[in-house]
Amino acid sequence: MIKEIHRKLAQREISVTELVQRYLSTIKDKEEQIKAFITITEQQALEAARKLDSEIQEGKELGILEGIPFAVKDNILTKGIKTTACSKILQNYIGVYDATVIRKLKEAGAIILGKTNMDEFAMGSSTENSAFFPTKNPWDERRVPGGSSGGSAAAVAAQMVPFALGSDTGGSIRQPAAFCGIVGFKPSYGAVSRYGLIALASSLDVIGPLTLSVEDAEIVFRVISGKDDLDSTSYDLRACSLPKEKITVGIPQECFSQGLDSEIKENMEKTIEKLKAAEITIKTISLPLLPYSLACYYIILPAEASANLARYDGIRYSPLDTELEGNDLLSLYYDTRGLGFGSEVRRRIVLGTFVLSRGYYEAFYKRAQKVRKLITEEYKRIFSEVDFIISPTTPTLPFFLGEKKDDPLAMYLSDIFTVSANIAGVPAISIPSGFSKEHLPIGLQITAPYGKDFLLLEFAKKIEKIVAYE
Ligand code: GLN
Numbered sequence: 423m424i425k426e427i428h429r430k431l432a433q434r435e436i437s438v439t440e441l442v443q444r445y446l447s448t449i450k451d452k453e454e455q456i457k458a459f460i461t462i463t464e465q466q467a468l469e470a471a472r473k474l475d476s477e478i479q480e481g482k483e484l485g486i487l488e489g490i491p492f493a494v495k496d497n498i499l500t501k502g503i504k505t506t507a508c509s510k511i512l513q514n515y516i517g518v519y520d521a522t523v524i525r526k527l528k529e530a531g532a533i534i535l536g537k538t539n540m541d542e543f544a545m546g547s548s549t550e551n552s553a554f555f556p557t558k559n560p561w562d563e564r565r566v567p568g569g570s571s572g573g574s575a576a577a578v579a580a581q582m583v584p585f586a587l588g589s590d591t592g593g594s595i596r597q598p599a600a601f602c603g604i605v606g607f608k609p610s611y612g613a614v615s616r617y618g619l620i621a622l623a624s625s626l627d628v629i630g631p632l633t634l635s636v637e638d639a640e641i642v643f644r645v646i647s648g649k650d651d652l653d654s655t656s657y658d659l660r661a662c663s664l665p666k667e668k669i670t671v672g673i674p675q676e677c678f679s680q681g682l683d684s685e686i687k688e689n690m691e692k693t694i695e696k697l698k699a700a701e702i703t704i705k706t707i708s709l710p711l712l713p714y715s716l717a718c719y720y721i722i723l724p725a726e727a728s729a730n731l732a733r734y735d736g737i738r739y740s741p742l743d744t745e746l747e748g749n750d751l752l753s754l755y756y757d758t759r760g761l762g763f764g765s766e767v768r769r770r771i772v773l774g775t776f777v778l779s780r781g782y783y784e785a786f787y788k789r790a791q792k793v794r795k796l797i798t799e800e801y802k803r804i805f806s807e808v809d810f811i812i813s814p815t816t817p818t819l820p821f822f823l824g825e826k827k828d829d830p831l832a833m834y835l836s837d838i839f840t841v842s843a844n845i846a847g848v849p850a851i852s853i854p855s856g857f858s859k860e861h862l863p864i865g866l867q868i869t870a871p872y873g874k875d876f877l878l879l880e881f882a883k884k885i886e887k888i889v890a891y892e
Pocket of ligand 1: 622
């Protein structure tokens with residue numbers, strides 16, 4: 423897809439301006455229903471396109487992403503463009519610098535078409551926690567697109583952009599990709615710089631691409647990844663290629679336990695047969711700690727989030743539109759945070775502050791850190807036996823808007839299969855795996871050892887055609 427657009431641009435079958443106009447007109451046609459965007463940067467995009475067109479006129483050779491439009495989750499900073507994290511507390515905030523991923527994509531010539539809707543501060547699995555409006559699933563507008571990168575996933579699925587950036591702290595790229603029938607890739611922790619990503623939980627957050635194919639995910643990943651002096655946790659990945667001998671894939675038996683939708687189970691069983699037919703060795707494995715990963719995640723995440731969100735105090739960043747009544751500093755803090763944060767964000771700040779408090783720190787936070795270590799070791803052990811792990815991305819099909827909004831625990835369960843990759847820092851990708859009877863997309867998740875991102879992408883490319891279609 424990106425290669426095909428690139429070919430058309432390089433061969434002058436279409437100009438960059440025409441290309442950008444085409445996508446903008448798709449956005450105009452569909453946006454009223456889908457509501458994927460918070461900001462559309464039409465003028466800047468057209469300006470960038472015209473500039474590139476005149477350079478092409480002068481004989482410029484086009485790089486692979488040059489002139490390719492994309493959308494950005496609204497928690498990634500973009501200079502001069504509103505960046506809200508879909509929170510009231512940042513509703514007027516304009517990015518003062520570009521995140522490293524944005525700088526790299528701009529340098530590669532890609533063109534931003536807009537910023538996409540998300541759950542407030544990336545907390546959620548349906549995009550219904552956005553302070554502004556929910557996004558709809560393009561396959562069925564009564565249903566959620568998943569979250570928290572729901573706007574990015576819906577925009578790609580509805581072909582409003584060829585690719586989008588999301589962030590994944592516990593599944594927020596992979597789960598919406600699965601719900602919207604596209605590819606969503608969460609790189610290894612540190613493989614992509616987090617500089618300019620509005621932090622949710624700094625030890626779990628990763629930026630990654632949402633695309634229509636694995637090849638596209640790889641193209642974008644090659645550009646955005648790598649060591650960045652502005653993020654000390656970032657590093658350069660080593661290239662690697664698939665082993666010559668037969669590939670062994672592990673299927674965790676825990677994934678088939680209660681709570682897995684029967685159609686997803688059936689889909690998974692079919693996938694296993696298809697993989698066997700493709701000469702891939704399937705091995706049933708056990709990840710006994712998998713059921714504990716969600717509990718561990720919901721201690722570590724709120725703890726880190728409560729610290730990261732302390733900076734929104736009404737003094738820095740943008741002021742609320744509301745007139746505040748208090749006249750001392752403390753009431754300014756209280757009022758700003760009380761009015762500016764939505765209920766899910768406040769819930770997690772309270773939880774995070776609690777698990778870090780004296781007297782409870784040892785019982786909760788420290789214990790969760792120990793479980794985190796055990797989960798990481800469990801992955802290491804399994805990856806000494808298998809090359810990749812395969813599981814469903816989500817336990818359910820895309821659910822209805824409103825269905826889980828008032829039931830946080832039910833919402834948290836959406837990430838049961840995705841959070842452990844963040845806990846261990848390993849790379850994982852969701853690829854389309856066909857449809858349910860009602861024609862709702864189903865996702866298949868592939869997980870690889872830490873740092874083996876290119877290997878994962880290579881394997882995902884190999885099997886995407888086998889599993890995606892009947
Ligand atoms: N849905 C998960 C949560 O609410 C994951 C969020 C994310 O990956 N940003 O925390």
